[in-house]
Amino acid sequence: MNWTTLNLGMSEHPPPILLNPGPVNLSPGVRAALTKPDLCHREPEFADLQAGIRANLLDVYDLTPSEWTSVLLAGSGTAAVEAMLTSVVAEDGKVLVIENGVYGERMARMCKVHGIDHCEVTHAWGDAIDLEAVAKELDLNTRITHVAAVHHETTTGRLNDLEALADLCRGHGIPVLLDGVSSFAAEALNFDSIAACAATASKCLHGVPGVSFVIARRDLLSSESPKRTLYLDLATYCHEQDERNTPFTQPVQIYYALEQALTELEAQGGWRARHKHYSGLAQQVREGLSALGVEPLLKTHESSVALNAYHVPHSISYDTLHDGLKAQGFVIYAGQGRLARDIFRISTMGAITHKDIERLLRAFRDMVGNSAN
Numbered sequence: 001m002n003w004t005t006l007n008l009g010m011s012e013h014p015p016p017i018l019l020n021p022g023p024v025n026l027s028p029g030v031r032a033a034l035t036k037p038d039l040c041h042r043e044p045e046f047a048d049l050q051a052g053i054r055a056n057l058l059d060v061y062d063l064t065p066s067e068w069t070s071v072l073l074a075g076s077g078t079a080a081v082e083a084m085l086t087s088v089v090a091e092d093g094k095v096l097v098i099e100n101g102v103y104g105e106r107m108a109r110m111c112k113v114h115g116i117d118h119c120e121v122t123h124a125w126g127d128a129i130d131l132e133a134v135a136k137e138l139d140l141n142t143r144i145t146h147v148a149a150v151h152h153e154t155t156t157g158r159l160n161d162l163e164a165l166a167d168l169c170r171g172h173g174i175p176v177l178l179d180g181v182s183s184f185a186a187e188a189l190n191f192d193s194i195a196a197c198a199a200t201a202s203k204c205l206h207g208v209p210g211v212s213f214v215i216a217r218r219d220l221l222s223s224e225s226p227k228r229t230l231y232l233d234l235a236t237y238c239h240e241q242d243e244r245n246t247p248f249t250q251p252v253q254i255y256y257a258l259e260q261a262l263t264e265l266e267a268q269g270g271w272r273a274r275h276k277h278y279s280g281l282a283q284q285v286r287e288g289l290s291a292l293g294v295e296p297l298l299k300t301h302e303s304s305v306a307l308n309a310y311h312v313p314h315s316i317s318y319d320t321l322h323d324g325l326k327a328q329g330f331v332i333y334a335g336q337g338r339l340a341r342d343i344f345r346i347s348t349m350g351a352i353t354h355k356d357i358e359r360l361l362r363a364f365r366d367m368v369g370n371s372a373n
């Protein structure tokens, strides 16, 4: 297939509406930014681009640059989480990992892979964090130096109660390392409660996958930081980026897209406006599906605004539902692991409108009618 026929093919079939939690449907502006002029990552124009993005990331939550730094990495959200854990926890440190879904469990696997001493407070997927169990662990295990937690556990859509957890950790003098990959830019995020937060360009920020970042208190990333990895060492990135440089080649076009996505976020009213927009879309989906007998896994106040999980109706299998909706231009997202057959997920991250959701609900009605359950 040559480029011309590829282009024609794409315009005849508009890309589907992505209801997965990233990569997201791009705005026209972000898509256009991908075609900006070629640029060498050792030129001052790149240094300006990088510095602008780092500053704008701090601005999303009004963070002071003297106290906080944002460090950019090539890689998906997992790279940022792994960089945070490996770069911040000292050689003799110990991490308490809170697990109530895939992403908490992934952080424990990261600790294991890198030989980081850790212990876990586990829950069934979707359950709220058991603060008593966390308190008990912190009391008993005095070697714990950090708590690692997921803000929005995308496995089930649960928004973990960061403030309650942070209060408890503060009482023990333990800093919180946060996986904010699927909440950054869409949920309230009190940085006074945490020491570092890992996130990505391609979820609630509406950028392109390939760049992720960690926002950390500056004093965490000194030259004495542990060196467990060469490529993911945040202190190295931070130092080089402060010097208007980068240790390795960065995905320049994806930077352009992120710069544009941050400009659009600000123009649209920042994270609060995005929260409100997502909240409206999520409510529209909930009400529409509820009318068809399709019920959510969690209550509204337990869920993030960015993604909600729903029970697969008894009248249809997930695969049939997925394929039928895809044929009508909508990509829904399966449950993970043991939830794969039982739930599906709808994320409204990205350039999605109420009109898109109206069409989605019509497509659902065609698929499940009123025979659900």
Ligand SMILES: *Cc1c(COP(=O)(O)O)cnc(C)c1O
Pocket: 021, 076, 077, 078, 079, 081, 103, 150, 152, 153, 154, 179, 180, 181, 182, 200
């Ligand atoms: C998506 C996600 C990740 C991992 O992101 P990738 O970009 O797939 O590497 C980590 N944590 C949470 C909470 C996520 O939603």
